[in-house]
Amino acid sequence: xxxxxxxxxxxxxxRNVALHVKREVDxxxxxxxxxxxxxxxxxxxxxxxxxxxxxxxxxxYDAVVASGEQVTAGLLTIVLExxxxxxxxxxxxxxxxxxxxxxxxxxxxxxxxxxxxxxxKERKEVAVVAxxxxxxxxxxxxxxxxRGGSDTSAVAIAAAIRADRCDIYTDVDGVYTTDxxxxxxxxxxxxxxxxxxxxxxxxxxxxxQVRSVELGMVHNVRIFVRSSFDRPQxxxxxxxxxxxxxxxxxxxxxxxxxxxxxxSRDEAQISVREVLDKPGVAAAIFGPLAExxxxxxxxxxxxxxxxxxxxxxxxxxxxxxxxxxxxxxxxRSAIGYARLDGATDVAKISVIxxxxxxxxxxxxxxxxxxxxxxxxxxxxxxxEIKFSLLIDAAFTELAVRTLHSLYGLDKAAx
Amino acid sequence: xxxxxxxxxxxxxxRNVALHVKREVDxxxxxxxxxxxxxxxxxxxxxxxxxxxxxxxxxxYDAVVASGEQVTAGLLTIVLExxxxxxxxxxxxxxxxxxxxxxxxxxxxxxxxxxxxxxxKERKEVAVVAxxxxxxxxxxxxxxxxRGGSDTSAVAIAAAIRADRCDIYTDVDGVYTTDxxxxxxxxxxxxxxxxxxxxxxxxxxxxxQVRSVELGMVHNVRIFVRSSFDRPQxxxxxxxxxxxxxxxxxxxxxxxxxxxxxxSRDEAQISVREVLDKPGVAAAIFGPLAExxxxxxxxxxxxxxxxxxxxxxxxxxxxxxxxxxxxxxxxRSAIGYARLDGATDVAKISVIxxxxxxxxxxxxxxxxxxxxxxxxxxxxxxxEIKFSLLIDAAFTELAVRTLHSLYGLDKAAx
Numbered sequence: 001x002x003x004x005x006x007x008x009x010x011x012x013x014x015r016n017v018a019l020h021v022k023r024e025v026d027x028x029x030x031x032x033x034x035x036x037x038x039x040x041x042x043x044x045x046x047x048x049x050x051x052x053x054x055x056x057x058x059x060x061y062d063a064v065v066a067s068g069e070q071v072t073a074g075l076l077t078i079v080l081e082x083x084x085x086x087x088x089x090x091x092x093x094x095x096x097x098x099x100x101x102x103x104x105x106x107x108x109x110x111x112x113x114x115x116x117x118x119x120x121k122e123r124k125e126v127a128v129v130a131x132x133x134x135x136x137x138x139x140x141x142x143x144x145x146x147r148g149g150s151d152t153s154a155v156a157i158a159a160a161i162r163a164d165r166c167d168i169y170t171d172v173d174g175v176y177t178t179d180x181x182x183x184x185x186x187x188x189x190x191x192x193x194x195x196x197x198x199x200x201x202x203x204x205x206x207x208x209q210v211r212s213v214e215l216g217m218v219h220n221v222r223i224f225v226r227s228s229f230d231r232p233q234x235x236x237x238x239x240x241x242x243x244x245x246x247x248x249x250x251x252x253x254x255x256x257x258x259x260x261x262x263x264s265r266d267e268a269q270i271s272v273r274e275v276l277d278k279p280g281v282a283a284a285i286f287g288p289l290a291e292x293x294x295x296x297x298x299x300x301x302x303x304x305x306x307x308x309x310x311x312x313x314x315x316x317x318x319x320x321x322x323x324x325x326x327x328x329x330x331x332r333s334a335i336g337y338a339r340l341d342g343a344t345d346v347a348k349i350s351v352i353x354x355x356x357x358x359x360x361x362x363x364x365x366x367x368x369x370x371x372x373x374x375x376x377x378x379x380x381x382x383x384e385i386k387f388s389l390l391i392d393a394a395f396t397e398l399a400v401r402t403l404h405s406l407y408g409l410d411k412a413a414x
Numbered sequence: 415x416x417x418x419x420x421x422x423x424x425x426x427x428x429r430n431v432a433l434h435v436k437r438e439v440d441x442x443x444x445x446x447x448x449x450x451x452x453x454x455x456x457x458x459x460x461x462x463x464x465x466x467x468x469x470x471x472x473x474x475y476d477a478v479v480a481s482g483e484q485v486t487a488g489l490l491t492i493v494l495e496x497x498x499x500x501x502x503x504x505x506x507x508x509x510x511x512x513x514x515x516x517x518x519x520x521x522x523x524x525x526x527x528x529x530x531x532x533x534x535k536e537r538k539e540v541a542v543v544a545x546x547x548x549x550x551x552x553x554x555x556x557x558x559x560x561r562g563g564s565d566t567s568a569v570a571i572a573a574a575i576r577a578d579r580c581d582i583y584t585d586v587d588g589v590y591t592t593d594x595x596x597x598x599x600x601x602x603x604x605x606x607x608x609x610x611x612x613x614x615x616x617x618x619x620x621x622x623q624v625r626s627v628e629l630g631m632v633h634n635v636r637i638f639v640r641s642s643f644d645r646p647q648x649x650x651x652x653x654x655x656x657x658x659x660x661x662x663x664x665x666x667x668x669x670x671x672x673x674x675x676x677x678s679r680d681e682a683q684i685s686v687r688e689v690l691d692k693p694g695v696a697a698a699i700f701g702p703l704a705e706x707x708x709x710x711x712x713x714x715x716x717x718x719x720x721x722x723x724x725x726x727x728x729x730x731x732x733x734x735x736x737x738x739x740x741x742x743x744x745x746r747s748a749i750g751y752a753r754l755d756g757a758t759d760v761a762k763i764s765v766i767x768x769x770x771x772x773x774x775x776x777x778x779x780x781x782x783x784x785x786x787x788x789x790x791x792x793x794x795x796x797x798e799i800k801f802s803l804l805i806d807a808a809f810t811e812l813a814v815r816t817l818h819s820l821y822g823l824d825k826a827a828x
Binding site: 053068075082094 | 425428429459462463465466467468469470471473474475477478480481482484485487488489491492493495496502503505507508554555556
């Protein structure tokens with residue numbers, strides 16, 4: 001069970017979390033809980049580090065910010081013990097959760113879950129683990145996993161103790177077919193495959209840290225996203241709770257062709273016209289952009305018609321539009337192109353579904369449906385389980401709703 | 415160098431602390447710094463533990479409250495590095511500072527200072543150590559040393575690294591001959607022996623935690639009490655700074671007969687009249703008081719005049735007066751006494767000085783001086799380096815000033 005900062009923001013909410021834990025313990029489960037810092041704490045600690053020095057030592061930053069999770073783990077344990085539940089807190093270095101030494105953004109290398117499992121068996125003891133933190137073995141220094149790292153901690157702990165499931169309690173009650181604010185008939189998905197979730201998450205369904213989903217996929221940890229607002233006393237542990245299970249595709253019996261539709265309005269399009277069609281051109285464009293720390297998303301390059309020149313289109317975050325144009329213009333002599341144009345009023349729509357792999361014509365249906373509504377498609381990219389379209393931003397809602405209906409994702413009318 | 419919570423209450427004050435450290439480093443010293451939690455932090459953490467459960471697990475309490483010092487150690491290190499000083503933070507478990515498992519009031523068992531010393535030599539690296547905390551080796555759990563434990567941490571670290579001196583920066587600029595608010599001509603002592611400081615501290619000169627002085631005495635760590643309000647830029651590290659050195663009596667060349675005068679107005683006197691003069695009577699009185707958690711201070715029992723009965727007088731905190739009378743009255747049949755009386759309007763005056771051991775008549779001078787001012791002495795106790803008098807509380811200031819002049823403690827008139 002993993003609870004984020006909002007769920008443990010004060011002692012009353014920690015008490016609510018403890019009741020969720022108690023429910024699972026009472027149902028006979030062996031439970032490990034991973035907690036974040038109380039809401040606001042990490043920001044305050046980061047602010048202090050910044051005040052202390054503009055360029056601060058990442059090792060010391062880690063030592064400071066890791067304290068937040070330590071406090072929550074201790075407090076939740078105290079509340080659990082007050083409810084008569086055997087529990088103990090574990091800091092990252094106590095488990096230990098061993099990481100590399102990339103302070104501030106460390107990666108987990110190894111977790112030995114044997115002691116936690118032994119204590120489940122022998123003492124029915126709940127393990128309350130401080131999320132977000134680990135230990136670099138060689139130096140003995142604390143590390144942190146970077147923002148949102150507690151999700152990753154939870155999935156890694158779940159893998160280490162071979163948990164049946166990793167329940168992530170969040171402020172949403174699951175993963176939806178698309179943003180319900182745009183499409184009121186969006187449905188919560190009961191199940192979604194790891195690969196699909198990776199595409200959905202990185203495209204804006206900000207439910208889980210991408211790394212935690214990757215980790216779940218590699219170690220086959222079933223991740224269940226559920227609401228932290230449900231009152232523990234209203235939940236029957238024998239019922240199947242509302243939420244979304246992220247799992248291996250093999251576990252999803254009736255795979256829909258399309259699982260969800262993600263979109264982003266925060267895009268800008270840049271087209272480099274009449275680029276010489278020769279090796280090294282892409283590197284000459286994207287190398288300088290990477291050096292400028294600009295995150296390039298879609299890249300479309302068509303096969304040259306005349307064998308000499310071609311057009312190359314890519315998208316960047318809207319905020320980086322002007323800077324990107326400048327970077328490319330500066331590299332003009334190295335690239336060799338005729339013209340540079342672009343637009344900031346564009347949106348990217350992505351249609352995701354593992355079922356696409358075995359169904360032909362999924363994208364073709366979208367093209368006709370959008371054409372019927374006179375929505376012009378500026379660019380198209382495809383991958384095995386996803387295709388993305390670049391359109392004028394003004395048509396975003398219309399396009400998403402059209403595709404949502406087209407692929408049968410709308411929930412039944414009430 | 416040890417800095418308390420007020421000295422590190424915010425980043426600006428931490429910056430001031432860093433300048434104190436820099437001054438010592440620039441003067442060529444190898445420095446370890448022990449810090450407390452930022453003022454208010456520990457109280458907030460304790461409050462959360464209390465909210466979490468009335469009876470909280472001391473091990474979890476320790477895990478929660480130890481986080482405060484961890485934050486300060488990291489922040490001070492960041493500021494030091496910003497000033498171009500090589501530094502690293504050390505949490506109790508990293509040094510490690512090994513303690514017993516008396517969670518919440520642990521005692522230090524062992525500190526290995528070798529790594530800290532190696533880093534002084536090889537990297538000129540300042541060690542910033544989180545005070546107040548340690549590690550219980552067998553369980554791998556965090557421990558804390560109890561309130562004010564950072565003083566004890568500092569002296570223990572100083573012993574482990576064989577420091578020349580342990581500088582405790584406090585909100586007073588040293589140890590005085592008596593309370594300057596009562597005797598304006600009280601002088602700051604340049605030096606005071608460990609034994610004297612123990613008597614002064616436990617009697618109300620609340621400068622240092624008693625345990626830290628005991629530890630200093632056992633390991634012969636010279637403790638220098640100085641003001642944290644002095645601006646670092648005003649201090650010439652080659653000058654002898656203002657403050658009080660607590661040291662071995664051998665280091666004090668010209669030992670005064672009397673070093674200081676402590677007093678307490680928060681006393682109540684209880685006299686048990688005509689107690690049978692037989693073995694076990696004292697146990698019958700003080701056993702029940704100890705069980706009731708009442709802290710008995712002075713105890714005076716005279717030799718029986720008739721060989722049958724005697725009077726026994728003791729003092730307790732004024733707040734415990736009525737409760738103490740009740741406890742003794744309840745044990746009347748076990749004790750066997752004729753009458754019980756007492757008073758709450760009494761004060762205890764203690765005169766302390768190692769020189770007393772070799773000077774006869776020190777106490778006798780006090781008796782005549784007080785008699786001249788018609789101050790009645792209710793009871794007297796003596797030890798090797800101290801005598802205490804119980805008098806009517808109304809005469810406290812007069813008695814303290816009289817004795818302060820009598821023993822030549824007044825500073826010269828300006």
